[in-house]
Amino acid sequence: MKSHSTGTALGALGANFNEKLTWMDHGELERVNTQWIRGFIDMHQIDALHAPQDPNMQALFKAIDAGYKTILSFKWNYTNLSFPAVNSAGITTELECLDRVLPLVLGKVDILVIGNEPFIEVQQGHADARLNTFYETLADQVIRFRNAHGITSTRLYMGALNRLDLPAKRTPAIERMLQFIASKPELEGVDLHPHMPTLQGHRLMMDYVLPRLRPDQRFLATEFSLVWHWKKHLSDAVSTEFCARYGFPAGAKVHQVISAAMQKPWPYAQWEDFLSLEPWYIQCRSFITDAMRLYRSTGRLEVATYSFCPMRLRKLPLPANGDPWMLNGIYAPSTVQVRPDGSRYENFPWAEEFRKVQRGEL
Template sequence: MASQQTFARGALGANYNENLTWIDHRELSRVGARWIRGFIDMHQIDSLQPEQDSNIKALFQVMEAGFNTILSLKWAYADRDFPAVGSPEHTDELECLNCLLEIVMGKVDILVIGNEPFIETKQTGEQLNVFYETVADAVIDFRKAHNDLRTPTQLYMGALNRLDLPAKRTPAIVRMLGFIASRPELDGVDLHLHMPTLAGHRAMLNYALSQIRPDQRFLATEFSMIWHWKKHMNDAASTDFCKQYGFPPGTKVCEVISTTIQKPVPYAQWEDFLKHEPWYLECKSFMGETIRLYRATERLEVATYSCCPMRNRKAPILASDTPWMLNGLFAPSTVQLEQDGSRHENFPWAEEFRRLQRSEQ
């Protein structure tokens, strides 16, 4: 059942994306996380028996353990057009949604209508807006019909990306933000703040919050400096690090990472690698800086940080790849497991995450 306590405004939790089955309660305890976020692909679940989905089962297990939960709903339309309202395909979408709402509404704390809709589709104009507006209205109508008043699931819509860039503030984006503002039943907008600079985080927040009602809030279910990390994948790795660990002079950052993927290293070596890279160290306080920025708006509901990036990746990292493994609270598959089989904490994010939990008190 959705938490009956007052919402922890400005909370910081753990994000598992589509990998809710990876949730490890020991890891959550180590970093003090109480909020869990993940998403499900509405085209991958059994439309008649969504409770049989492994990610849904994992979500209910964390609810039973007392965690607060955020569930985002993803509709992938990258390879097809959105269905016309009233068509059999559109009716099927709403029936599948209704079956899922039967088991999650009033139980998850927050439901997010969408998961990066402007990235997961080939149509980014009016067709997208109409689809998500009809879906949102169906969710709102379901909650009203079931009189979910004592333990209401909060409703958000999104998640939106890179609104720091004026070119991304398209008519369709403006329409979605206007729709969110027009519905009193919607609590706010979900944002994915993957940025190369802190100024980008600030610019996106300023824009998004100016477009919705003053009483509405925002989620940051994903945030990072991933585009800053990516710019440095083709850099030469630290000369001192290469000399100490036997890498040829001039070895690229991406090549060091690829080598450790193929043959995981002791945690001390992974930490040394990160500490020798100035582009990484210069942003070691970004999590605290961004969370303070988000909380200073007094409109942050919950932010969640990655617990699952590239945990099982085996393919090498190319200079053009996005190095998500640098982002996680726990060390990725580049690092040998601890003797008890658990994962090492990733430098410096796990300790910073713990510190920010303490600052909520």
Template sequence: MPAADQGDPAKHFAIRTLNEAAGRGYDTLLSLKFPYNQASFPAPGSKEMAAELARLDRVLPAVMGKADIMTIGNEPFIESLPAERDGRLNAFYETVARHVIGYRRKHCGAGCGTKLYMGALNRLDLADRRTPAAERWMTFVRETPEIEGVDIHPHVPTPESTRPFLDYILPRMRAGQTFLVTEFSLVWHWKRHLEDPVAADFARRYGFAPGTKVWQVIKAAIDDPFPQRKWRDFLTSCPWFTSQSTFLRDQIRLYRGTGRLAVATYGFKQDDLMTRNFSPDKDPWLLNSVFATYTVKPRGDGTSAPNYWLGAFKAQQRT
């Protein structure tokens, strides 16, 4: 949303790319991101809220009726000040949601092709994240007829940690509502192993000193991208990684098994933020990606090399 202050939102690369994809026949989903982790939420009725809604009115004409799904919010319980993850968070997002609903009714009509969801909830596997504000969030989702459901982001330390997300949201939605999973991964499992030593056979084969840490190999690949075979050999030499080889398949099976899944999406490519200042304290999002854009040399035709997950990702498209 802050990018709406930098010019016509329809010309912003994210919205332009989304609309071009829709024009080529792809289904599209847009999340409206409101980063308030450095400032307080504007109060309903304030001049600051009026400015936020005016910003929204610059964005909505570019996407309403074009995107198939619009998620109101991205990660509200992260993109907020910790002290304000209470009723103030709810009041802000409910005000925004009602404004979006009103705009859709007025400008897109009853047959509008854009469905609305509220998103997204994080770390519901932790009891302290199931707060009164999260409860009110789900109450608003359930009691607002124009909202189709809720988005979740199950970035988890174990595959089993996803189940509490579903156990929390499903009983709190009305019959017929569905959920999105626009992000999911084992990033917290990967992070626990960044300071593990790499396998001795891999170190010996590729000239790494004995005791070289996992994070150091990843940083080496960022600094000087590996051939595809070397990167795959690194990943498959890590038992903590290969033991989760069915994660993507199993998670999609779990979501679909509820009968309530609308859309699940998965991280497609590494990006610059994932690789910048890589260290053992860095969240290793780059291990999730379907394409290894930054840790593997491009293929001969200049396209990105596939990461470990490409086969599993493609298999889900055929299911």
């Protein structure tokens, strides 16, 4: 078994797979010197009675056995549901599911996050005290279970929080969750998902969050990107040079050209040409190193994880108002043909950026 242990995790960069832990390829992880992996499981989708047989759980355990450090988030999707009342049958069901899954992961994963994106995975109008009560109940259950079994090797975080660069998102419910996190000595800190249009937004979010935690607490950034910057440019005209070189009509839009690549994947060189000729993209080519430099400058980053698998198998067209996650990944998405041996190409420029961070070139 290959050991990837580094002792402290402070300031580490790893790979995020979201709900697609089954897409994990250890060879791809090794190619960019990854030591940490992160994913989530949907607590409303997993069969708690047969959780060890869940494919994502099996992929997680395989990574642990291979020596990778791991972050697991529990997701509760309430976008179409109302939060159950305290002492109701609904909350009892949630707690029973937790009690079945916790023995499988506590003491095995390095970090467990209570929540995925609670302020997004919520029914409209319910991101208030009802949300706080629900997640506080779950967190207290995790803490009780962990304490009762004397498990200290799995560190606990809570979150993840989104778009706190925007004053309108800094609601009483957000304040209450941060106060709750700060009040619990068993919680190591907060998880953040800094998907922002600018790097300054990342800074504003941390400037808001970190003073509200205890000085000894840290943060995770298990998802971070410039996806909203990319989205602003989906209706831009693609460079005339690229259109002329590859036979696209003059004035073709970015989302149209990406859609064409998803429908009939390109050779890697064509994908790199497309990206490198778009100024709104190439001007951000140092984003991963810039973001990691910012996060580490706080002295309070535990681990950040960057996307490995956005839109990996997507074939649907990308609309002008779509979310262009496929531009983010460390490995090339379904816009690019695979290599002759079936392996995927690294994405431009993020794989090399990722390696630079691992080499300490900040």
